[in-house]
Amino acid sequence: MNQVLHQPLNETELQTMLLEKDIQPTPLRLKLLAYLLSIETHPTREKMYEHINAAGQSCSRATVYNTLNLLAEKGLVLPLRVDDEHLHYDATLMPHAHFRCKGCQGLWNLPVSLDTDHVPQLEGFLPERSEIIIYGLCPQCGKGKG
Numbered sequence: 001m002n003q004v005l006h007q008p009l010n011e012t013e014l015q016t017m018l019l020e021k022d023i024q025p026t027p028l029r030l031k032l033l034a035y036l037l038s039i040e041t042h043p044t045r046e047k048m049y050e051h052i053n054a055a056g057q058s059c060s061r062a063t064v065y066n067t068l069n070l071l072a073e074k075g076l077v078l079p080l081r082v083d084d085e086h087l088h089y090d091a092t093l094m095p096h097a098h099f100r101c102k103g104c105q106g107l108w109n110l111p112v113s114l115d116t117d118h119v120p121q122l123e124g125f126l127p128e129r130s131e132i133i134i135y136g137l138c139p140q141c142g143k144g145k146g
């Protein structure tokens, strides 16, 4: 499940990604996008706020959240609301499913096909995105419970 679904990008490539979506590449936007592309743990927006401030940039929570909203609106990252409290972000845009552990709150990528092209019931519909989240316990948290 540690399969790499995207390659890390250099600064110029990140700028191009933003400019292609008509987003001005500010240092904060570049940092958030680079961070999301570099890890596969689907950080929550709280985690990203902490990461940005720990990295020396001091930004308000609202600025970080608004920037993430903007990136999501433009389709560069996907918001994943797994429960009422946690809004995670995913930079892997290739369709995939997730496993969510209720013990450690971990979120793993699952390379499950979410191909809607061959679902006869969707004839005439225009699907834009699909989401599958399997909830349960990861092997670590499920030890001795199975």
Ligand SMILES: [Zn+2]
Pocket (backbone or CB within 6 Å): 101, 102, 103, 104, 105, 106, 137, 138, 139, 140, 141, 142
């Ligand atoms: Zn777990």
Ligand SMILES: [Zn+2]
Pocket (backbone or CB within 6 Å): 042, 090, 092, 096, 097, 098, 108, 109
């Ligand atoms: Zn994912």
